[in-house]
Amino acid sequence: MLVVVTKTTPLPPVRATSSTARGRALTALAAAGALLLGGCASDTSADAGAGTVVSAAASTSVEEAVSHSGQVSVTLTAAETQLSYDGVTRWAMTYNGQATGPTIRVHPGDTMTITVVNHLSKPTSLHTHGLHVSPDQDNVFLTVEPGQSRTYRYDIPMDQQAGTYWYHPHVHHLTAEQVASGLSGAIIVEDATDTSLARTTTDRVLVINDPPLTRSNPWTADEATTSGMGSMMGGDAMMGNGSGVDMMTAMLGRSGPRLLTNGRDGVALTDSGGTLERVHVVNATASSQLRLAYDGARMLRLSTTGGRLPTPEEVSSVDLAPGERTELVLVPGSNGGALTAQRLSNEGSGGVVTNPELIATVAADAGTNVSALPRTMKADSRDLFASDATVARTRTITLDGHMNPTIDGVPFDPNTVNLEAKLGTVEEWTIVSNSPMAHPIHLHTWPFQIQGQQGWTDMVTVPAYGTHVIRVVFDDFAGTTVLHCHILDHEDTGMMNVIRVVA
Numbered sequence: 001m002l003v004v005v006t007k008t009t010p011l012p013p014v015r016a017t018s019s020t021a022r023g024r025a026l027t028a029l030a031a032a033g034a035l036l037l038g039g040c041a042s043d044t045s046a047d048a049g050a051g052t053v054v055s056a057a058a059s060t061s062v063e064e065a066v067s068h069s070g071q072v073s074v075t076l077t078a079a080e081t082q083l084s085y086d087g088v089t090r091w092a093m094t095y096n097g098q099a100t101g102p103t104i105r106v107h108p109g110d111t112m113t114i115t116v117v118n119h120l121s122k123p124t125s126l127h128t129h130g131l132h133v134s135p136d137q138d139n140v141f142l143t144v145e146p147g148q149s150r151t152y153r154y155d156i157p158m159d160q161q162a163g164t165y166w167y168h169p170h171v172h173h174l175t176a177e178q179v180a181s182g183l184s185g186a187i188i189v190e191d192a193t194d195t196s197l198a199r200t201t202t203d204r205v206l207v208i209n210d211p212p213l214t215r216s217n218p219w220t221a222d223e224a225t226t227s228g229m230g231s232m233m234g235g236d237a238m239m240g241n242g243s244g245v246d247m248m249t250a251m252l253g254r255s256g257p258r259l260l261t262n263g264r265d266g267v268a269l270t271d272s273g274g275t276l277e278r279v280h281v282v283n284a285t286a287s288s289q290l291r292l293a294y295d296g297a298r299m300l301r302l303s304t305t306g307g308r309l310p311t312p313e314e315v316s317s318v319d320l321a322p323g324e325r326t327e328l329v330l331v332p333g334s335n336g337g338a339l340t341a342q343r344l345s346n347e348g349s350g351g352v353v354t355n356p357e358l359i360a361t362v363a364a365d366a367g368t369n370v371s372a373l374p375r376t377m378k379a380d381s382r383d384l385f386a387s388d389a390t391v392a393r394t395r396t397i398t399l400d401g402h403m404n405p406t407i408d409g410v411p412f413d414p415n416t417v418n419l420e421a422k423l424g425t426v427e428e429w430t431i432v433s434n435s436p437m438a439h440p441i442h443l444h445t446w447p448f449q450i451q452g453q454q455g456w457t458d459m460v461t462v463p464a465y466g467t468h469v470i471r472v473v474f475d476d477f478a479g480t481t482v483l484h485c486h487i488l489d490h491e492d493t494g495m496m497n498v499i500r501v502v503a
């Protein structure tokens with residue numbers, strides 16, 4: 001089996017300098033009080049444990065595994081690690097010792113093989129978020145025990161939409177901790193449109209998370225109450241489920257002091273050689289709704305969370321729930337440009353809770369020739385809401401609860417099937433929220449469409465006391481998997497149901 005791992009073009013960390021775009025952006029952000037640098041890491045020798053100490057140079061780029069002759073094989077070794085950060089180090093859980101797991105690039109029809117080696121002290125597992133693959137292959141009921149390994153094989157179907165997907169652990173009660181601590185990476189599915197785009201764009205992957213910036217794991221039981229992570233209101237009543245966070249954090253979802261991009265305080269996109277800057281963006285946070293904005297000349301969106309749009313569209317901002325992705329072209333102004341993100345509240349009617357945080361700067365000499373982009377892109381043109389569409393079944397799904405949110409009032413039990421659907425049918429779900437929080441609901445395996453919104457997705461964010469109608473096409477694969485809230489502390493406390501699709 002061919003294994004090709006190459007380093008991508010390194011993305012140097014951003015340093016404030018003069019009147020460059022990055023300096024301008026950092027100055028503006030610092031003035032807004034948004035640069036909440038960790039600053040709590042110092043000597044790390046006592047905390048290194050069995051982890052690997054990596055150098056700053058090694059942590060400044062994301063490795064890539066690219067499929068050749070229809071195959072790609074990757075090993076992901078999960079371990080606790082000390083990463084260089086802000087001149088010192090921070091504790092993290094990593095794949096292969098890197099702040100961001102390797103990017104895996106595949107095509108429809110490829111076979112992707114991933115071996116997870118678990119050097120953590122607790123079980124882990126793997127989920128390929130958004131991929132339309134068999135639930136028997138993307139099996140989230142399996143675990144990889146400490147000291148063990150497991151090899152997952154995924155047959156990417158020919159009808160897999162090109163776009164931005166990602167992988168992360170999915171062990172009940174442990175998902176929030178492991179994802180928030182850094183275990184994730186991007187999967188990019190490429191098709192003929194990518195071949196066309198590659199002629200005129202420089203392709204980057206930006207994995208955004210907000211991990212703890214502490215010397216050791218802040219979610220061990222005796223430290224949780226003083227970590228201050230994710231809890232805007234404090235509180236020290238511990239959850240009884242081993243999640244390692246207080247009740248308020250479990251309710252709001254855990255989040256770190258600032259957003260990191262590929263493990264750093266923003267990255268500089270400086271070496272495009274005059275081509276357009278194209279970025280695949282993954283919201284890999286455990287609970288943070290992001291609002292992306294850009295102050296350069298133009299921002300064009302090529303993909304929604306679930307695949308390509310038929311044509312590039314100009315946007316002024318893009319909202320990404322935790323777990324969602326997008327693909328953007330960033331056209332610089334005369335001084336370049338800065339891509340920023342604000343974190344939105346999950347409570348009530350939402351809204352901004354942080355000032356803009358820097359994600360990436362675009363150099364002023366990057367390409368500006370938007371007319372070089374393909375006018376039409378390969379996209380799945382099916383409209384599940386077309387007037388002549390056939391719906392086999394309708395159901396209402398209710399999101400309940402505040403401190404212990406659930407789906408249809410039933411906490412997760414891996415041995416109980418909560419919903420059963422028939423292979424080859426389309427269902428319409430009205431998802432009604434009786435909850436005072438927004439919940440980004442994710443369905444595995446089968447992509448869907450949201451009424452009133454364009455494009456495909458695998459996630460729908462239902463606002464507090466709001467309703468969304470979605471239509472799901474249960475094609476290609478029978479089997480059993482889950483739907484759940486992607487505020488991962490909600491998933492871990494039971495906001496997850498089992499769905500079985502039968503032939």
Ligand SMILES: [Cu+2]
Nearest residue numbers: 439485487490
């Ligand atoms: Cu939720």
